[in-house]
Amino acid sequence: MSENIENLSLQKEMSDRKGYKEIMLTSISQNLRQYTMIIALFSIWVIFSLLTNGIFLSSRNLSNLFLQMVTIGFLACGMVLVIVATHIDLSVGSVAGTLGAVAAALMSRHGMNPWLAILITLCCGILVGSWHGYWISYKGIPAFIVTLASMTAFKGLTLAITKGATIGEFPVAFKSIGQGYVPTLFFENAAYNDTSIILGIIFVGAFILIDLKKRNNRTKYGLEVLPMPLQVIRMVALSVTIMVPCVIMSSYRGIPYAILLLIAVVVVLTFVSQHTRFGRYIYAIGGNKEAAKLSGVNIKRINFYIFVLMGLLTAVASIVFTGRLNAATTSAGTLFELDAIAACYIGGTSSTGGVGTIFGAIIGALVMASIDNGMSLMNIPIMYQYMIKGAVLIFAVWVDFSTKKKVA
Numbered sequence: 001m002s003e004n005i006e007n008l009s010l011q012k013e014m015s016d017r018k019g020y021k022e023i024m025l026t027s028i029s030q031n032l033r034q035y036t037m038i039i040a041l042f043s044i045w046v047i048f049s050l051l052t053n054g055i056f057l058s059s060r061n062l063s064n065l066f067l068q069m070v071t072i073g074f075l076a077c078g079m080v081l082v083i084v085a086t087h088i089d090l091s092v093g094s095v096a097g098t099l100g101a102v103a104a105a106l107m108s109r110h111g112m113n114p115w116l117a118i119l120i121t122l123c124c125g126i127l128v129g130s131w132h133g134y135w136i137s138y139k140g141i142p143a144f145i146v147t148l149a150s151m152t153a154f155k156g157l158t159l160a161i162t163k164g165a166t167i168g169e170f171p172v173a174f175k176s177i178g179q180g181y182v183p184t185l186f187f188e189n190a191a192y193n194d195t196s197i198i199l200g201i202i203f204v205g206a207f208i209l210i211d212l213k214k215r216n217n218r219t220k221y222g223l224e225v226l227p228m229p230l231q232v233i234r235m236v237a238l239s240v241t242i243m244v245p246c247v248i249m250s251s252y253r254g255i256p257y258a259i260l261l262l263i264a265v266v267v268v269l270t271f272v273s274q275h276t277r278f279g280r281y282i283y284a285i286g287g288n289k290e291a292a293k294l295s296g297v298n299i300k301r302i303n304f305y306i307f308v309l310m311g312l313l314t315a316v317a318s319i320v321f322t323g324r325l326n327a328a329t330t331s332a333g334t335l336f337e338l339d340a341i342a343a344c345y346i347g348g349t350s351s352t353g354g355v356g357t358i359f360g361a362i363i364g365a366l367v368m369a370s371i372d373n374g375m376s377l378m379n380i381p382i383m384y385q386y387m388i389k390g391a392v393l394i395f396a397v398w399v400d401f402s403t404k405k406k407v408a
Contacts, residue, residue, distance in 0.1 A: 037347060037363045038241055044367065048374030056374055059252035062245060067178070069369035070258040071096075071321040075340035076347070076361035077269050078313035081306050083344050084286040086353035087136065087143035089307070090337050091150035092314050095128055097333030098154045099318035104167040104328030107174060114174040122315045129311020133304035143307075151337070159330055168327035177261070178323030181254040193254030200246030203263070204239045211235055258320045262362075265313070270358045282306065286353030339368050342389065345396040368392070 048056040055061055075092050082089050099121050106117040128150070135146045182195045211231075218225045226234065249255055273279035281302045284292040293299055317336075322328050347364030349356030371392065375385045 037360070037367065038237070041363060041367050041370065042241075044370045044374065048370065048377065052374070052377045055377055057248070059248050059250075061373070061377070063249045063252045063256065065369055065373045066245065066249070066259055067256050067324060068373060069365050070256070070262050071317045071324075072336065072339045072343055072368060073262045073362055073365045074265060074313050074317035074320065075336060076343040076365045077265055077358055078310040079340045079344050080347075080349050080356045080358055080361045081269075081273065081282055082143070082310055083341070083349050083351070084353055084356045085282050085303060085306055086286050086289070087303070087306070088341070089132070089143065089147045089310055091132070091147040091154060092310070092317075092340055093333035093336030093338075094151045094154035094158065095125070095311070095314050095333070096318040096321065096336055097328075097331075098158045098161065099125055099128075099315050100322035100332050101158050101161040101167065101328040103174075103319060103322055104170065105161055107170050108167050114171045118174070118177075118319055121319055122312060125311040125313075125315025125318070126308055127311070128314070129308040130304075132311065133307035136307060137300040137304040158332070162328060162330050164330060166327050166329050170323065170326055174319075175323050175326050176257060178258055178320045179326070180257045182257065182260070184254070191251065193250040193252075196246050196250035196254040199255060199260075200243045200250075203242050203246070207238060207242060208235055258324070261316075261320070265316070266358050266362055273358060278302065278305065283354060286355070288354075338389065338393065339365070342393040342396065343368050345393065351397050364396075 045057060075096070079089060079092070102124055103117050103121040106112040106120060107114055112120075132143070132146055132150065135141045136143045182193065182199070184190065184193055185195050185198065187194050211234075215225050215231060225231070246255060273282065281292065281297050284295070284297055285299055285302060289299065318333070321332065325332075343364035344356060344361050345351060345364070346367050347357070347360030347362070349361065349364075368389070371388065372385065375388065380388075
């Protein structure tokens with residue numbers, strides 16, 4: 001009798017271990033793409049740091065790197081939702097160039113208040129997004145065709161607004177959006193920016209609290225959660241990912257305002273995509289359009305609002321980019337669409353729709369910006385930079401397709 005009890009106990013223990021192992025493997029496989037990209041990002045940083053004798057990871061260069069990434073980060077945040085819904089937007093680069101020219105012309109040629117110019121630019125972005133959404137959603141024209149037409153048209157419009165010349169020198173309030181840094185709080189003459197460190201601690205604390213709350217909610221409703229050791233490892237890894245850039249940037253001039261604006265957008269869009277009906281509908285459309293339609297989802301309206309949001313984020317990106325350069329040029333926005341699309345694919349967004357995260361897109365944008373920045377520091381000719389970026393994009397799509405084949 002006692003032997004039977006021991007055998008049952010042993011079987012239960014082995015079953016629990018097997019279940020524990022299965023949960024771990026499932027959790028790792030589901031998040032492997034994002035974890036891999038975080039590891040790849042740090043690997044890229046280490047490699048370029050070695051190749052540039054430490055210049056790449058200097059506080060000044062890292063701050064510049066994040067500022068370079070911000071523009072593509074805004075575009076990638078919107079592009080994720082576009083791709084998840086099985087669309088594509090090829091016009092974001094040209095539209096960003098045009099909207100930047102609009103803001104520049106309003107301030108430099110007409111002496112408009114910078115905040116009013118920003119508001120008008122944002123409204124123009126919404127109008128452009130509405131234009132795209134109308135033709136795509138209600139007229140049934142493929143997004144590829146509509147945005148390809150806009151890509152060409154807005155290049156011409158940029159030339160018309162700028163008249164072929166650079167428009168420059170903007171008010172301080174406008175420039176600070178793209179060039180400004182958070183001021184120090186307590187130690188003005190210190191060798192570091194204390195505000196940046198405090199913000200880093202706040203970001204890490206908020207992330208841990210949200211992650212633990214999410215775990216508790218899943219446990220409460222009987223859903224699978226990561227084993228606690230793996231959860232702790234995950235939280236530590238992501239906390240380091242958040243804190244290290246903040247500490248490094250604090251030793252230069254601090255965290256740029258543009259980064260804080262991007263963080264705010266990421267937080268809002270992550271909430272929208274994961275915890276609102278609109279976000280769930282986007283993933284439902286991308287996962288199975290017919291099933292979503294039969295479930296009562298108004299696909300036309302959702303697609304319309306996706307492109308309106310894309311237009312708004314393109315306007316934000318154009319404002320930050322123009323403010324950082326303190327100029328609007330005829331070539332502004334060139335190849336932004338490539339970087340934004342590549343950032344999404346690198347960050348785990350599926351090219352066939354239905355899968356993708358805002359956080360993953362930001363990691364992808366950092367990878368693209370790091371490759372750009374590192375190659376520039378090494379003085380690699382621009383022709384080879386374009387070739388390498390194209391190779392990175394096709395590799396990311398290949399990984400997506402190969403992963404799907406393995407799952408199938």
